[in-house]
Amino acid sequence: MTTAGTVDRELVTPEGVDLHLKVASYTDRFVALLLDFLILGGGLAVFSLAALLVAGVTEVSWMSEVLGVVWLLGAFLGRNFYFVAFEIQSRAATPGKRAMGLRVIAADGGRLTADAVFVRNAMRDVEVILPLTFLAARGQGVDAALISLGAIWSGVFLVFPLFNRDRRRLGDLAAGSMVVKAPRRVLRPDLADTERTVSRGVVFTPAQLDAYGVKELHVLEDVLRANNRKSLAEVATRIRMKINWQGANDVPDLTFLNAYYTGLRGRLENQMLLGHRRKDKFDT
């Protein structure tokens, strides 16, 4: 339970494995909402332009009326069912949420029903539109006081997700749903692949491999995957100093680090099999 965005949510599948879900952060969800509003607004604008264009070109009077009805129904359905239509699909996310790597789930980990999706989106009108109308409202004297009171009161809804562990908004509470991170991950090549020519011919002693723990291994993995020449050089120098590297000095940084990564991971994984997981370099 640390700061926003890193809250873990336990979800144990019927097979008994915890999926380690992460609760979506407030900012992620806000950006997703903005994206959705942009898409919705843009879609409506294009739709209206097209309708106007057709009406202008055909110049038949009943055509414009038919188009008017179509436009009205379209806008009505768009406003009310854009979110619902996307969230009841198997990815359970609007385009904005997909872009941010989020999805909606039932808070108990069960089925996300269409009813729940409808409820959480119907409540959005109060949570977002109501504060906006208060902000847009203008008045004087008592009216102004009332409007600002209303704005404060309704503003509570906007920040409501910040005050509970799972970042649920009112609609989520009513629907029994929540939003979690579910980004698409790419499986990248295994760095410990000894067929990779880059790590041939560099060997370390057990003492040299004992310099670091799991935490450092993961940092090293990030550095290798990022493959930034400057940070590679920096890290390689650090490690050479730390382990008192006496071997060949003409080994390129990438080769050296990759070989060290493989060696370190092999050693730590062996220790793990024997029941000892070395957290970091201070763990003995």
Next chain:
Amino acid sequence: MAELHLKSWRFRAEREADWRRLEVLLGKVETLGAVKLRREELLEIPLLYRQALSSLSVARSISLDQNLTDYLEGLCTRAYFVVYGTRTRLGYRIVRFFRHDWPSAVQALWRETLASFVISTLAAIAAYVLVRRDGDWFFSFVDAGLAGGRDPMATTAFLRETLYSPATTSEGLSTMATFLFTHNSQVALFAFALGFAFCLPTAALMVMNGAMLGAFLALFFSRDLGFELIGWLMIHGTTELFAIVLAGAAGFSIGWAVAFPGDRTRVDAAGEAGRRAGVVMAGVVVMLLVAGLLEGFARQLIQLDLVRYGIAGLMLAGWLVYFYWPRRASA
């Protein structure tokens, strides 16, 4: 070379093809829907999913490759929701909604519906009595913008005209537009969504809405236009007011669950009530759409009071039978 590889490397090399296969199948389900998959492919998914899950547990205990565990977590999460998540088809869901879910949810809320109806009616009666006694009360109940000149200052001829203006189609359109996007759908949505605050805002909205109706009735009755007004109002009003009453009932049910959760937690109780109320609300949106069509078009086309009354009665009877006709509980 194989014996030189790390255990975790071999572990991955042996299973990677299956993970990739699962990824491909999941992609297919998510983009095309489960219906488009062949039978063998469908049967493959749960197997591959369980394999991936066991891979994940093993990877967590033997592998220190971050990218691998992250990937497997993501893959298993996706697969979990495909295997255990909702898979009902939209068409089927819609049919089920109209045949079973909506009416039974409305039936379940009969107490709240009654309460919301009684509150609206009492407010209407109170407003009627007050306005009949002193016309100035009218302005307390009706917003000037909504009244559109139909106030105690207006002439009887003007009031009569508002009831029978043969509007053109474009006017019908704009009526429908304002209808759908402003007042009524707003009242309905707020009545529902504000219900969680212990029912009070919902009750207030019901009172305001009822009072407005009462005020209009009082005004038109004082000019002997009451019969005509009821026809004008109720042609769409039986549908619209029913929808608003139902929205109020939905709001009440949530507020009640929050105030008196019984032996559940407040959050659970609100969630349960919220889902049922949500079904009702989805239907309310449909009813408002119907009411919008009636107000925008049918009312302009039909100028005869009795026909208006006929449609109003038919709609009301239709809704009542649809909602409350006893039916067998379906699975």
